[in-house]
Amino acid sequence: MVLNPWNIDQLKIIEKETGQKVYNILQLRLHPSIIALKERVSKELEKNPNKIYDIDLTYLTSRGKWYFISWKGDQSKSGGIASNIGVHFYDMLCWIFGDVKENVVHLKTPDANAGSLKLKNANVRWFLSVNYDYIPQEVRATGQRTYRSITVDGEEMEFSGGFTDLHTRSYEEILKGNGFGLDEAYGSINTVSTIRNLDAIGLKGEYHPFCKKILK
Helix, strand or coil, X not given: CCCCHHHHHHHHHHHHHHCCCCCECCHHHHCHHHHHHHHHHHHHHHHCCCCCEEEEEEEEECCCCHHHHCHHHCHHHHCCHHHXXXXXXXXXXXXXXXXXXXXXXXXXXXXXXXEEEEECCXXXXXXXXXXXXXXXXXXXXXCCCEEEEEEECCEEEECCCCCCCHHHHHHHHHHCCCCECHHHXXXXXXXXXXXXXXXXXXXXCCCCHHHHHCCC
8 A cells, every 4th residue: 555654644634524435455355265263263363362472474475587677676665575466465464463563574585585474463574575486496496476375374375376366356335335544554554664673693593494495
């Protein structure tokens, strides 16, 4: 939606001045597998509110040279990789596991970012990239150029499918008056804004294992 949380504050002023409503697309909240995960976690947290999950998030989506010479390759316009391809995943994780308590960046290159998050009910290691070479070989062998995976307490939930109609469903809900407003975007925008301004610390602490594909 925007690159920084204070941009949302300005949109709230515009909402108030115009009497109109600003909606944004948080399509992963409509993905069947993500909804099922949230329902499962919510039930588990009712029984054990202090439970801390261990999460690995991996998202690789191939992009050509055009990506880096387009506006998406300009951090001042796109916010960089974490914002451009990661913002929806941060929203999804906070929607399920709670607000960010700690934000660490381990890796920052033009085609990959990685870090860790401590959420209210989860420790998250994340890796994002637009480089085809980092996609696991067994996935590339199938012809896929995108890989999305979430591992929750060692159990992998691969969800590369199910994305086709999510934007359409989002628009349908907006037209019904059920869209996601500015407050719901605030957490993920704050997360990516923070990531953008953090220095990478390298292979220290709880880093995502894919970091070793790049860092030695």
